Amino acid sequence: MLTEGEIRALTALHGEQTVSELATNLDQSLSYTSELVERLETAGLVETRRQGKTKRIRLSDAKALELLTDLTQQYSHIDWPELLSGAALRVCYYLDTPRTATELARRADVHRSTVHRALAPLQHRGIVYQTDDGAYALNDGFEQLSAFARELAHHVHRQTVEEQTDTYTILWESLDEFLVQTPTEVIDEHFTPTGPDQFQRYSLPLLARDRRYYLYSTATSEPSPEMLCCHMLVIDSGARTQSYCLLLLSHVDINHDELRAQATKYGVDDVVDELCTYLDTSGAQRPSRLPKWEDFQELADEYEVTL
Incomplete structure (x- = not known):
């Protein structure tokens, strides 16, 4: 970073x-x-x-620098540049809550040995500690370190999207990726179209909108149906969107392990679990916002989706 x-x-x-x-x-x-x-x-x-x-x-007036200044002034005896070099900031991004080395490695996309090596100096200075179950966590008073890493990544994401458009909203972000809404067409290779327009790829034409949605990622060239479902729920988790996601999940061969992994990544796991349960039980277990099974059958017939 x-x-x-x-x-x-x-x-x-x-x-x-x-x-x-x-x-x-x-x-x-x-x-x-x-x-x-x-x-x-x-x-x-x-x-x-x-x-x-x-x-x-x-x-500059970047908020991340305010957090860094506060941190260095409050703990002026600590050599922050040395401690935060290498992969330390990448790992600290995910220390907003206690996490194991395995989880930190997976989320930050580094090896477990890198996690231990990056956090060892912080642990030695009493900034980070390990819980009884082996998870790493920030000590009281140092929570701002994770906030700084997150705000720095957010700043980088804003810089990235502003090279393409002046009007946008970041709907979701992680360390290296973000989901953005904009009225502008973006043709950069790392901005992958997603959202309602992409349902056409699965013969599920949805009403056109005046907004475009993109996933910025250097690792993904095309969203899988599992990702597309989760992106839709991030964009709008209302009843209509959930019905469209039900159509997609019914129409396409879905890898359920991958779907749940993506749902956890995008923070929509509870909703996805409800959708899967609804389909598995043919609507017998139905949250109030989802249609009655017979109504969903009518919608499926309209889109020529076999349940």
């Missing part, structure tokens, strides 16, 4: 400084510091202005 050098530069910037002054404070060469500043400016974390031939630098 950030290198040790970038974090050192951010924590060394107080008020407005020249590149030369920052290089002196960092005890680094002018060329190295200029490169750091260029990267941080591209990331929207610092702002620069020219004063004659001199470039002056200051922190």
